[in-house]
Amino acid sequence: MLDTVSRVSEEAKVEALAPEPPPTPDAAEAQEVAAGEKRPVPVDVFSPRLISTLRTGLPIVWLAAAALAGLLSGAPLLLLILAAGALALVLTLMWSSVQSLTGGAPLGFEEALGMGAPSRVEEEKRAVLRALKDLEYERSVGKISPEDYAELSARYRAEAKRLMQSLDAALGPAREEVERAIEERLARLGVEPPSAKPAENPADPRPESSEKTS
Amino acid sequence: MLWQSLPEFGTGVLYAILVAAAYTFAVSLAAGRGRPRLLTAARLGAYATSALVLFGVLLLAYAFQTHDFRIRYVSHYSDRSMSTTYLLTSLWGGQDGSLLWWSLLLSIYTTAAVAWLKGRYRELQPFIIATLMVIVAFFAVLMLFSANPFETNIAGARPDGEGLNPLLQNYWMIIHPPALYTGFVGCSVPFAFCVAALVTGRLDNEWIVATRKWMLFAFLFLSIGNVLGMRWAYEELGWGGYWAWDPVENAACLPWFTAAAYVHSTMIQERRNMLKVWNVFLICFTFFLTIFGTFLTRSGIISSVHSFAQSDIGTYFLYFMGLIAATSLGLIVWRLPLLRAKSEIETVASREAMFVVNNWALLGAMTFILIATMFPKLSELWNETVTVGPPFFNRWLAPIGLIIFALMGLAPLFGWRKTSPGALKQAFKWPLVAFVVAAGLHVALGAGLGYPAIVPRDPFYPGVVGLILQKVGSLAPVVTIALAAFNVAVIVQEFQRGVSARRRSADKRGEPEGALGALVNLIAKNRRRYGGYIVHLGIVGMFIGFVGSAWNLEREVTMTPGQTHEIGDFKLEYLGTRMCPGNPKCSAEEQADLNKRMLFADFHVMRAGHDLGLIHPAKFFYAKNPDGPTTEVSLLQSLRQDLYTVIGTIDPQSKRGTFRFHVNPLVMWIWSGGIVLILGACISLWPEVAFGELGAWSYVRAGAGVAAGAAFSLWLAMSPSYAYANPRPTANRPVPHARAEIPLSRSLPPLGATLLGLGLGAVLSTRRRRPLDVRHGQPRV
Numbered sequence: 001m002l003d004t005v006s007r008v009s010e011e012a013k014v015e016a017l018a019p020e021p022p023p024t025p026d027a028a029e030a031q032e033v034a035a036g037e038k039r040p041v042p043v044d045v046f047s048p049r050l051i052s053t054l055r056t057g058l059p060i061v062w063l064a065a066a067a068l069a070g071l072l073s074g075a076p077l078l079l080l081i082l083a084a085g086a087l088a089l090v091l092t093l094m095w096s097s098v099q100s101l102t103g104g105a106p107l108g109f110e111e112a113l114g115m116g117a118p119s120r121v122e123e124e125k126r127a128v129l130r131a132l133k134d135l136e137y138e139r140s141v142g143k144i145s146p147e148d149y150a151e152l153s154a155r156y157r158a159e160a161k162r163l164m165q166s167l168d169a170a171l172g173p174a175r176e177e178v179e180r181a182i183e184e185r186l187a188r189l190g191v192e193p194p195s196a197k198p199a200e201n202p203a204d205p206r207p208e209s210s211e212k213t214s
Numbered sequence: 215m216l217w218q219s220l221p222e223f224g225t226g227v228l229y230a231i232l233v234a235a236a237y238t239f240a241v242s243l244a245a246g247r248g249r250p251r252l253l254t255a256a257r258l259g260a261y262a263t264s265a266l267v268l269f270g271v272l273l274l275a276y277a278f279q280t281h282d283f284r285i286r287y288v289s290h291y292s293d294r295s296m297s298t299t300y301l302l303t304s305l306w307g308g309q310d311g312s313l314l315w316w317s318l319l320l321s322i323y324t325t326a327a328v329a330w331l332k333g334r335y336r337e338l339q340p341f342i343i344a345t346l347m348v349i350v351a352f353f354a355v356l357m358l359f360s361a362n363p364f365e366t367n368i369a370g371a372r373p374d375g376e377g378l379n380p381l382l383q384n385y386w387m388i389i390h391p392p393a394l395y396t397g398f399v400g401c402s403v404p405f406a407f408c409v410a411a412l413v414t415g416r417l418d419n420e421w422i423v424a425t426r427k428w429m430l431f432a433f434l435f436l437s438i439g440n441v442l443g444m445r446w447a448y449e450e451l452g453w454g455g456y457w458a459w460d461p462v463e464n465a466a467c468l469p470w471f472t473a474a475a476y477v478h479s480t481m482i483q484e485r486r487n488m489l490k491v492w493n494v495f496l497i498c499f500t501f502f503l504t505i506f507g508t509f510l511t512r513s514g515i516i517s518s519v520h521s522f523a524q525s526d527i528g529t530y531f532l533y534f535m536g537l538i539a540a541t542s543l544g545l546i547v548w549r550l551p552l553l554r555a556k557s558e559i560e561t562v563a564s565r566e567a568m569f570v571v572n573n574w575a576l577l578g579a580m581t582f583i584l585i586a587t588m589f590p591k592l593s594e595l596w597n598e599t600v601t602v603g604p605p606f607f608n609r610w611l612a613p614i615g616l617i618i619f620a621l622m623g624l625a626p627l628f629g630w631r632k633t634s635p636g637a638l639k640q641a642f643k644w645p646l647v648a649f650v651v652a653a654g655l656h657v658a659l660g661a662g663l664g665y666p667a668i669v670p671r672d673p674f675y676p677g678v679v680g681l682i683l684q685k686v687g688s689l690a691p692v693v694t695i696a697l698a699a700f701n702v703a704v705i706v707q708e709f710q711r712g713v714s715a716r717r718r719s720a721d722k723r724g725e726p727e728g729a730l731g732a733l734v735n736l737i738a739k740n741r742r743r744y745g746g747y748i749v750h751l752g753i754v755g756m757f758i759g760f761v762g763s764a765w766n767l768e769r770e771v772t773m774t775p776g777q778t779h780e781i782g783d784f785k786l787e788y789l790g791t792r793m794c795p796g797n798p799k800c801s802a803e804e805q806a807d808l809n810k811r812m813l814f815a816d817f818h819v820m821r822a823g824h825d826l827g828l829i830h831p832a833k834f835f836y837a838k839n840p841d842g843p844t845t846e847v848s849l850l851q852s853l854r855q856d857l858y859t860v861i862g863t864i865d866p867q868s869k870r871g872t873f874r875f876h877v878n879p880l881v882m883w884i885w886s887g888g889i890v891l892i893l894g895a896c897i898s899l900w901p902e903v904a905f906g907e908l909g910a911w912s913y914v915r916a917g918a919g920v921a922a923g924a925a926f927s928l929w930l931a932m933s934p935s936y937a938y939a940n941p942r943p944t945a946n947r948p949v950p951h952a953r954a955e956i957p958l959s960r961s962l963p964p965l966g967a968t969l970l971g972l973g974l975g976a977v978l979s980t981r982r983r984r985p986l987d988v989r990h991g992q993p994r995v
Contacts, residue, residue, distance in 0.1 A: 075298050076279045083272035089265040094234070097258035100251055101241060123420035131485060134630070137740070140715035141708075143629035143637055152631065 059085075121170070125163040132156045220277055221285050224364030227270040231317070232354040234263040239347040246340035246413075253340055260328045260343050263350060264321035271318045274311060274363055278304055284371040287311055287363045293377035293838060295809050300378055303388050307378050309512060309527070310363035312391070316508075317353040319392075319399040324350070327403050327428070338421060341410035342403075349402050352534050360527045377838040380810075386446035394439025394466055398504040400432025401469060404476075405501035408494050412545035417552045419484050422493060426480045427899060429497070433473040434895040440467055441888035452845035452860045454768060454876040456884070459607040461516040464587040465507030471580035472500040475573045478625075482566045485630050490553040491546065492573070498542035503580075505535055515591055561632045568625035575618045582610060609674045613686045616693055619757055622750055623701040626708055645703040652699030656692050664782070665879065667692035669764045694761040701754045705747045712736045712744070741900050748894030755887025762855075762880025770862065774870045782877035784850075784857050789816040789828075791869050811835045812846075815861050815871055819850060826850060831859045831873065853886070855879040 062085040070078030135152055138144040144152075186192070238259030245252035274287075278301045283289040291304040291311065306315040324346045331339050357363065404425045411421045443466060444456040457463060476496040482489050510516055513528025546553070559567050585592075586602045593600035627633075627641040657667045671687040673680045713732045720727040727735065737744040769781050775790040794800035794812040804812060813833045819826040832846035850857040855877055862872035 074279075075301075076276055079272050079276040079279060083269055083276060086265050086269040086272055090234075090262050090269060093258050093262035093265060097238075097241070097255045097262060100258060101255035103251065123418050127419045127484065134485060137715075137743075138629050140719065141711040142640065142715075143633065144631075145634040145637065148632065148634070 121163055121166050125160060125167065128156055128160045128163060132160065220273065220282060221364045221366045224270065224273050224277070224285075225358070225362060227266065227273060228354055228358050228362065228364070231263060231266050231270065232351055232358065234259065234266050235347045235351040235354060238263055239344050239351065242340045242344035242347065244340075246344070250336075253336070256340060256343050257328050257332075260324055260347065263347065264325045267314075267317045267321040267350070271305065271314055274314060275302060275305060277364075278302070281375070282371075283373070283375050284366050285363070286365050286367045289367060289372045289375040291375070291378050293375040295837075296378060299388070300383055303382070304378050306391050306395070307382055310357065310361040310365070312395075313353055313357050313361050314363050315392070316395055316399060317350060317357070319395050320346070320350055320353065320402060323399055323403050327406070335410075335421060335424065337414050337416055338407065338410035341413045342406040345406035345409045346402060349406075352530075356527065356530050360530055377836070380834065380836045380839060380842075380844045386442055386449060390439060390442035390446050393435055393442055397432050397434070397436030397439050398469065398507065400428065400435055401473065401497075401501045401504045403428040404432070404497045408497040409541065409545065412494065412549050415549060415552055417490060417494075417549060419487065422480050422483055425497065426477060429473055429480075429500070430477055430895060430899055432500075433470065433477060434892065434899065436466075436470045436473060437888065437891055437895070440470060441885070441891075445885065448881070449847055449849070450844075452847050454766075454858055454860070454874065454878065455763070456881070459586075459602075459604045461587050462507075462511050464583050465503075465510045468507060468580055468584055469500050469503040471576045471583075472496055472503060475576040476500060478569050479573050482569055486557050486566055488555040488557055488559070488566065489570075490555060491550070494542075494546055494553065496573075498538070498546070502535060502538050502542070505531060505538060509535065510587070516587065563628060563633045563638060565625055565628040565630050565633075568621060568628050572618065572621040572625060575614065575621055579611065579614045579618065582614065583607070586610075605674070609683045609687060612690050613683070615757075615760075616686070616690065616697065619694070619697050619701070619753075622753065623697065623704045626704055626747070641707070644707055645700045648703035649696045649700040653692055653696035656695045660692070660695075665691070665765050667695075691761050691764045694757055698754050698758050701750060705751055705754075708747055709733065709736070709744070712740070737897065742898050745894045745896070745898030745900070748897060749891050750894070752887045752889070752891030752894055755883045755890055757887075759880050759882070759884030759887060762878065762883065765879045767877040769875045770872065771875065772870065772872045774868065779875070781857075781875045782855070783821045784826075784875075784877065785820040786829075786857075786859070786875065787818040787820075788871070788873075789818055791815050791864055791871070809837055813843075813861070813864065815864065815873065817848075817859065819857065829857070829859055831861045833861050833864075851882055853880075853882045856881045
């Protein structure tokens with residue numbers, strides 16, 4: 001449970017990382033969905049597992065049918081069945097696109113995640129870490145003098161430290177805010193916050209495992 | 215019903231592609247304002263557009279298979295006698311279909327890019343998709359208004375089609391255009407990234423890392439496409455060589471130079487935060503050159519053996535090139551303040567300085583080829599037409615090529631930023647020894663082996679320039695061999711230093727590694743670096759192959775049956791001719807071929823007393839084209855030299871014939887070098903992920919990729935070959951036919967295809983079970 005909470009908490013930080021975009025209908029909708037208010041959850045005929053199975057299964061059936069038709073009847077029928085499948089794919093994708101455009105489809109995890117695009121600082125941090133890795137290699141094969149290595153290494157490390165501190169500083173307030181929001185949500189749902197859960201119950205192994213994962 | 219309305223329906227699909235691309239473009243731009251829901255709609259729109267293009271291609275393929283000769287394109291490029299395979303290859307055999315094929319490849323790239331971008335570069339995504347959709351829309355417009363592959367014949371359906379050009383009915387031609395197109399179209403994705411980065415102002419170094427992989431993929435396929443094109447020309451055109459500096463060949467290699475320059479210069483931006491303007495320029499220019507190359511091929515402004523039918527398509531390309539140039543330059547100028555370098559080259563003794571010089575050399579070669587290719591057209595501006603032939607290119611590009619070859623070896627010897635004199639001395643010692651020893655050995659032993667170190671050349675021009683070019687041309691063989699040794703020594707040294715460093719580090723950790731284990735781990739942990747060195751090794755092989763042309767032998771002889779002729783080490787005995795079908799010595803397959811009549815000349819080949827078997831150059835007279843027989847080359851290949859034989863003319867009564875024999879040394883090194891290059895590029899592209907991190911599904915996909923490669927190899931191995939040769943002794947054996955033996959040349963395509971399969975497996979298995987860094991929605995680095 002703590003693992004899940006921690007994951008949700010981390011996911012929620014994504015929104016906090018976004019450079020405060022103006023509130024959009026999507027964002028408002030996401031907040032409503034996240035808060036569990038307003039819209040009742042619709043009864044979905046297609047469970048995610050069924051959709052996932054269909055996504056994998058239908059193309060396989062389609063290709064198998066085309067191959068079988070090709071073997072039995074020749075290339076024209078094979079191509080015709082492949083074309084029919086492609087047309088069905090076009091219609092499905094276009095329908096989904098229009099649904100997404102008009103707000104007919106619920107906001108997905110990836111979309112919500114996308115509200116917090118990686119920051120420029122994060123990308124700079126990666127570049128500096130990569131430069132440090134290269135520097136280590138250059139030193140190991142003797143392509144750089146010890147003096148140059150020391151100077152460059154110190155420079156890159158200082159830069160990496162500065163960027164990491166900058167990232168942490170940016171994340172701090174958001175992290176607190178998200179943790180508070182999660183506690184409120186859990187309280188509303190009647191779930192005891194994980195920190196308040198007694199760990200002394202020997203029959204429940206969750207605290208130990210969750211500690212490992214978190 | 216479908217059959218009755220297929221042409222109209224196909225044209226309707228082209229309209230639908232245009233509408234879908236326009237819709238996706240508009241939604242993408244709207245998504246650029248930061249609305250994730252719109253981005254999802256744009257992504258789905260991009261997938262739908264791609265599926266629509268696939269639908270169009272399948273419809274055209276169906277029209278070919280059902281011989282729907284109402285459609286002009288089908289009747290021009292196929293006939294009822296063609297096999298299923300060639301009916302499929304007819305899809306890209308002519309202009310209209312090749313544009314649809316181009317759109318399909320672009321759609322595959324778009325799908326791959328959009329799928330790969332999921333969760334990555336969300337700010338850039340909308341503009342990447344929008345740019346790709348503009349390109350798709352351009353090709354849709356082109357097809358709809360100038361080269362519609364579904365257009366019907368004015369006079370109605372014909373009873374039979376004209377058939378595919380016999381020159382294109384060759385297995386190299388089955389895979390050469392798709393490979394080259396894959397390379398050309400692959401440059402669209404880096405261009406889309408570049409436009410997106412310029413529009414959003416996200417010009418840090420992260421996007422360039424992603425772009426490099428896409429460009430490397432395009433570079434890989436440009437290399438494959440060009441090598442296959444060379445191989446096709448070598449086997450099919452029958453003039454004895456592989457590269458004739460034809461405008462279309464040149465157009466195909468131009469983006470290769472800029473892509474090669476980019477994959478090097480991008481490393482400078484990654485490491486030193488420099489050359490940002492240069493890199494965005496290279497990406498835009500590479501894409502521009504792919505369109506320019508297509509314009510050259512399609513517009514017919516320069517005469518070429520490859521030219522498609524004349525049409526007004528060139529005008530559309532001109533407008534599109536103008537749009538690309540204006541957009542690219544406008545965006546670069548707009549973003550110049552963000553593109554300023556944050557550091558500079560400190561000394562010439564640094565890798566970045568070497569890379570910059572290397573970039574200039576590559577761009578110099580590209581510019582030279584571009585101007586020389588366009589020169590006949592440019593010279594019309596002052597009312598005279600100057601033709602530029604292969605000798606001109608060969609003379610001038612020899613020194614430029616040698617400079618690039620030298621720089622390829624020099625750059626890895628330097629470290630980033632600056633290299634101390636001690637380190638330089640240490641790095642140069644063994645490569646220089648290899649250079650001097652190779653040059654010395656070549657001078658001492660080369661002439662005795664038939665490969666003299668210095669090959670005298672005639673002066674090309676009067677004056678100093680002519681003298682310099684003459685000297686460089688004469689010395690090119692020994693310099694190339696010495697530089698090849700230098701390059702190999704550098705590569706071996708780099709591997710040796712890496713292995714030593716790795717073993718030292720492992721010893722310190724108390725986990726000692728063997729030399730082989732350390733080598734494998736070294737490559738596995740630094741795929742980009744060591745894959746690059748393997749690419750260099752492939753290029754060394756190709757340079758050795760190129761220099762072989764300095765020692766070519768060529769004879770044109772007239773012979774009657776029973777006569778013998780000696781050329782180089784080879785002794786050829788002319789046995790006579792046979793016309794198939796009809797002659798009892800013909801194979802069952804040849805007897806059953808009713809599409810053409812085949813005139814074979816049989817030769818018995820000996821070398822230094824060894825029986826090498828029979829070879830059979832031929833002339834094929836296609837039923838659809840009886841007045842234009844094709845020349846079918848017969849080859850005996852080895853790493854040392856090729857025996858290349860061609861029929862000139864044959865008197866059907868006396869069997870007296872005129873033949874051309876070539877001994878082409880070291881040509882096999884070009885194909886072998888090409889395979890090593892592909893292997894190296896695949897290693898560089900292989901995703902940076904440990905096998906343990908891969909999910910089970912990824913194993914399945916990788917396996918499927920390899921299986922596809924193996925199946926493809928098998929298919930190629932079973933395809934008919936027109937390069938007739940049998941390198942085994944043939945005493946007491948009937949005259950063999952093409953399938954009797956699989957010569958070495960035939961084993962190359964399967965090997966290449968297997969590598970392709972491995973590459974496919976690598977790409978397919980990139981999607982791993984990755985732990986998400988949930989703070990940023992990115993996989994952990």
